[in-house]
Amino acid sequence: SQQGEEDPQALSIQEGENATMNCSYKTSINNLQWYRQNSGRGLVHLILIRSNEREKHSGRLRVTLDTSKKSSSLLITASRAADTASYFCATDASDNAGNMLTFGGGTRLMVKP
Amino acid sequence: EAQVTQNPRYLITVTGKKLTVTCSQNMNHEYMSWYRQDPGLGLRQIYYSMNVEVTDKGDVPEGYKVSRKEKRNFPLILESPSPNQTSLYFCASSLWGSGEGYTFGSGTRLTVV
Numbered sequence: 001s002q003q004g005e006e007d008p009q010a011l012s013i014q015e016g017e018n019a020t021m022n023c024s025y026k027t028s029i030n031n032l033q034w035y036r037q038n039s040g041r042g043l044v045h046l047i048l049i050r051s052n053e054r055e056k057h058s059g060r061l062r063v064t065l066d067t068s069k070k071s072s073s074l075l076i077t078a079s080r081a082a083d084t085a086s087y088f089c090a091t092d093a094s095d096n097a098g099n100m101l102t103f104g105g106g107t108r109l110m111v112k113p
Numbered sequence: 114e115a116q117v118t119q120n121p122r123y124l125i126t127v128t129g130k131k132l133t134v135t136c137s138q139n140m141n142h143e144y145m146s147w148y149r150q151d152p153g154l155g156l157r158q159i160y161y162s163m164n165v166e167v168t169d170k171g172d173v174p175e176g177y178k179v180s181r182k183e184k185r186n187f188p189l190i191l192e193s194p195s196p197n198q199t200s201l202y203f204c205a206s207s208l209w210g211s212g213e214g215y216t217f218g219s220g221t222r223l224t225v226v
Contacts, residue, residue, distance in 0.1 A: 035215075043156075045215060046214075100158060105154075
């Protein structure tokens, strides 16, 4: 079952612009993670934000978390063509005994040079 | 280099012919997991393991088996593959309970004809 839902499903921007992707989820969580996937390749962990954190930065990435709205956003600033990929949010839910991540359907980002 | 290694990368097989997809990690992670990725359905967990000899079902375990005899290895076994198991498979590992991100393998693209 999908816990997270990303929005939009697809996003096309010009190089240099910012890209914002949103994720909504349904149950309480321990943390929320963002992953990147280049076409047909393995997922790469980008950033993790814990339930008691509201904002986190890593390089050109900024993640926010609003637990009252059960939502998160990933902002990529000054995008580059190499940022073209699919981006997934994944939730680590509080009632999980098995450290199970549940993934959303992803946002396909295309950055045009 | 810290990594999760899956083999094979590509596999075409016939219905009913038993196959094993291997997964190995060199990070001494307790937790390992298998996911399948299908268009429109996102990533769904098949099985996971919290440590040696401890395995449990994920969301879509039917038709699959796993074993965890050693900490580093977590093979996925399809005893009698069927065409609906045609998919892209990923193995992942993490430090259990750490809240850190998962490390994913590069994926195995399986086609069952």
